[in-house]
Amino acid sequence: MAKNYYEILGVDKSSSAQEIKKAYRKLAHKYHPDKQGGDETKFKEVNEAYQVLSDPQKKSQYDQFGSTFDQAGGGAGGFSGQGFDFSDLFGQGGFNFSGGSAGGFEDVFSDIFGGGRSQGRTQRGRDIHLEVTLSLKEAHEGVRKTISVTKQAECDHCHGSGAEPGSGTKTCPTCDGQGTITRQVRTMLGTFAQRETCSTCHGKGTIPEKNCTVCGGDGVNQKNEDLEISIPAGMSTGQTLEIPGKGEAAPHGGRPGNVYVTVTVENSSQFERRGEDLYQTIDIPFSKLVLGGKVEVETIDSEVTLTVPKQTQSGEVFRLRGKGMHRLHGRGLGDMYVTLRAQTPTNLSRKQKNLIKELQKEGL
Ligand SMILES: [Zn+2]
Ligand SMILES: [Zn+2]
Incomplete structure (x- = not known):
């Protein structure tokens, strides 16, 4: 039976990524072998648990199957977990982990485990910042404004898919349909296999047989659009309204950005x-x-x-x-x-x- 990673970190399945990270940091600190009262076995366990629970894909595999495919020897993931030999990391002398200062041990670790990996699988669209001037009466009553913006919007021809309508899809040749590629990263602690989103298919594993002839395959193009903005009653100068998802469309089907509307209320001669x-x-x-x-x-x-x-x-x-x-x-x-x-x-x-x-x- 696989180890209970949640128990090891003292978190549960509903814990957020932030909570898991926090728990890990605390325990890694506590059990660190270079520390007095450190425990190398526990330290390894904690790191193993975090390695899985901090990775959304591995975490979901683990939640479903009680282990990750890496451990099970399956070939589904691109990450070769066996490559982690912590004795390589901590057995050697001369390297001082007990930093605590900037650039110390935890930073090294977060570089290896947390930094950059699996983040931004798909790009998010840009936010749009607008400024609107209201009369005092408009600020009092609330008002709808229509503002014309030029922005990256979903391509009408391919509806954002990037594929020429009618054309099929094929397996991505870069990642062989995996959606991710594995890169060997050399650090002073050893060599790690790092998984990254495939930049050819953007994680989808497939690419169109033929790219959209209008947008060239990005799924977005520049457009003028009338934004309907509903400003609630009671806003004051300097306040900003957030309209989620109305910003620029992201290429390759990522999440759109937001619109932020900053309000200026004109002075009234009467009030x-x-x-x-x-x-x-x-x-x-x-x-x-x-x-x-x-x-x-x-x-x-x-x-x-x-x-x-x-x-x-x-x-x-x-x-x-x-x-x-x-x-x-x-x-x-x-x-x-x-x-x-x-x-x-x-x-x-x-x-x-x-x-x-x-x-x-x-x-x-
Ligand atoms: Zn298109
Ligand atoms: Zn690919």
Whole structure:
């Protein structure tokens, strides 16, 4: 019965790659033979377990069959696991593993086991970064914008397959249908077999008999496209919206990139925005501040009536609850703060002037 690699690393099948890596690093550190209390046997076990569980393809083989094909002697994988002889690595003197400093043991290991291998099996499309300017009202209500972009998009002729429609496929001659090629890598620790995605078939194992005559086999070409962008209510200047999968298409059927839209909200001459709240100042006649009354107040999307109590001081601030900006993600609305200010009248008629004089005599 094969060893339980999950048990060895103290993780379980649902653990993420990150968790597995973390567990491995911790144990490799602990059992390192050059350390006091190190344990070479356990150390080898830990490394063997990590070698399998850190490789998505081997891990899935192991999960399914309880071993990897390499160990079983099958020829399915390109990685010759038997080539790992750890006594070669750690038996020799003169090489100091107990680094701990930069460039120490763990870095060497991650170069061998983690670095670069099996990553980016297929290329991901590029991200597109856009900038959009909104009026304050648009920021409040949310808005749909159509933006024309030039981008790599799926080829219409072959629908991204890269094959001329009607043509068949054949086994990739470079990798002989494996999708991967094995490369011998020499390091100071010995020679390792490193598996890489085949660059001819991009891991598929097959290639078209005839490449698409429009895109030349990449499955993508340059196009102008109208992007429909739905900007949610409540965004502020500097915030960025992510639209997954709407970026450039990747050649050879890889994942498309994302679109990132960074928002700028224009200043309004009427309202000052502070977070989700809006501020405005309204000039009203002195008499209304003294006697009280009603004032029509424009909000961002409607109008409300504000009741002014009698003997209100100029400069007094009133809060209109829920009359501010929409909060992002539908979490209600901010408030509006209205400052009432006494308006000094100009161009007075003779009668008005006389009345003001009367007031003045009364000490007002
Ligand atoms: Zn094409
Ligand atoms: Zn190939």
